[in-house]
């Protein structure tokens with residue numbers, strides 16, 4: 153993974169969608185950057201295996217950097233580098249606003265979120281983007297038997313990349 | 326609204342996550358400045374890449390491998406330092422050429438429910454860093470509605486608006502989509518709905534699927550955004566179109582010639598009658614053309630559990646008082662950059678008809694320029710007598726007031742809309 157230039161981000165999806173990674177998000181954005189670039193760098197070999205990500209995730213809960221620094225030295229470097237980043241991200245700001253103390257009838261950033269759809273989600277073939285009726289044992293959805301050999305030939309990281317597109321990496325363990 | 330002449334004392338700014346629209350009160354067209362500092366990735370040890378601030382990005386020779394720093398997250402200014410750097414550029418002689426801040430008034434549009442921390446940070450930037458004399462802030466969606474109304478001054482043949490000054494404003498821009506009902510000039514705050522999807526998420530999605538399927542485009546955000554804007558469109562019959570794209574040769578498929586960075590910096594869509602040369606690198610865009618904008622309608626496609634735009638409009642309107650619902654469905658106003666996708670308005674009309682009881686009329690409007698509509702509304706507001714009157718009575722904080730009361734006075738005054 154190439155080093156980031158100061159605190160510039162790759163303009164990836166850090167603020168596109170809230171992901172449920174409560175532990176990891178305790179950190180400043182740097183951590184979600186790490187996670188992102190590991191998960192997202194599609195088609196590059198320079199990526200950390202997902203296991204490493206799980207490590208940093210656990211670490212976040214303990215918030216005692218020194219005791220685990222050996223697990224992922226890159227991580228500490230990043231963290232200290234990102235000290236330069238003075239500003240808080242939106243999530244941290246929202247937390248500080250203590251909206252939970254307001255009566256639920258008061259509209260806030262949190263409770264204006266659009267509720268879920270009433271309609272079932274569409275299903276696409278992860279490989280081709282076409283409609284899909286089938287799901288392989290590794291979690292990949294596919295369009296037809298023509299694609300199936302590709303589906304079964306994918307290694308674990310590749311599978312994670314594909315599932316990451318629809319943020320369902322946590323579904324399979 | 327009575328239009329006055331251009332008032333150079335009031336700087337009007339719609340400071341969006343993608344671009345900052347800026348100009349003087351009463352002007353018709355803003356300058357549009359990318360709200361980003363882009364930097365070339367460093368090429369070697371110790372060598373820093375060149376940084377491009379805002380509009381300087383146009384001079385960048387190679388859009389490949391840029392990294393970006395943006396002051397705004399989901400519509401809110403979270404990084405004041407970066408914002409100041411960008412505003413410095415905007416106020417510089419190259420753009421607006423403003424130096425005498427102590428004599429100027431700044432009019433900013435804002436997103437609903439801006440956290441108080443951000444409101445006071447911004448007040449500090451406005452009064453302490455730049456030293457503006459006066460500061461006004463008004464709901465961006467309200468301004469957009471005003472912009473749509475003011476269009477009729479320029480184009481009297483446009484559709485007449487209901488006399489009640491009510492509408493649902495759907496602002497789908499760079500970093501989010503907000504749905505804001507306005508009844509008789511009043512923003513119905515408790516009925517606002519937000520979807521965390523905007524043009525940035527769509528570009529990233531396209532970048533990721535192309536990277537998984539064809540070429541590694543993970544460092545090519547700029548290019549993928551260009552391709553998205555040139556080739557993606559909203560499908561009016563998704564099932565049918567998805568059946569069409571199954572075929573190897575089909576009428577939806579297009580070929581995009583990727584840039585060689587010698588003759589073209591952003592590439593172009595291949596024309597049917599021009600043969601490929603051996604050097605051309607071609608990206609085939611097929612189902613991607615429709616599945617990317619489709620995310621606006623079904624965010625579950627990328628794993629979000631928020632409803633899509635048409636459903637969220639229904640959620641929003643149904644939460645208003647029943648007597649307002651008729652008039653709101655009858656004036657749905659689409660603004661923001663995503664409105665520019667071909668068929669976007671038609672699709673919303675079509676879906677709304679599916680979800681809404683036949684008793685309601687459904688009318689969907691799109692301003693002539695959905696990207697600058699909000700700015701135009703703000704400009705015409707700040708440039709009109711009635712707008713000025715409202716500004717001075719309730720919407721504006723002066724430097725003196727700020728010095729007396731601190732940022733609390735901004736929090737109070739700007740929370741009304």
Ligand SMILES: Nc1ncnc2c1ncn2[C@@H]1O[C@H](COP(=O)(O)OP(=O)(O)OP(=O)(O)O)[C@@H](O)[C@H]1O
Nearest residue numbers: 341342343344498499500524525554661662663665
């Ligand atoms: N012709 C087009 N087709 C598709 N998308 C477009 C087109 N033109 C602009 N966009 C998209 O619209 C988005 C910018 O919209 P807009 O200018 O309304 O946002 P913003 O005001 O800068 O940000 P925000 O309001 O979210 O803070 C970008 O993501 C851009 O790719």
Ligand SMILES: [Mg+2]
Nearest residue numbers: 341342498661
């Ligand atoms: Mg905007």
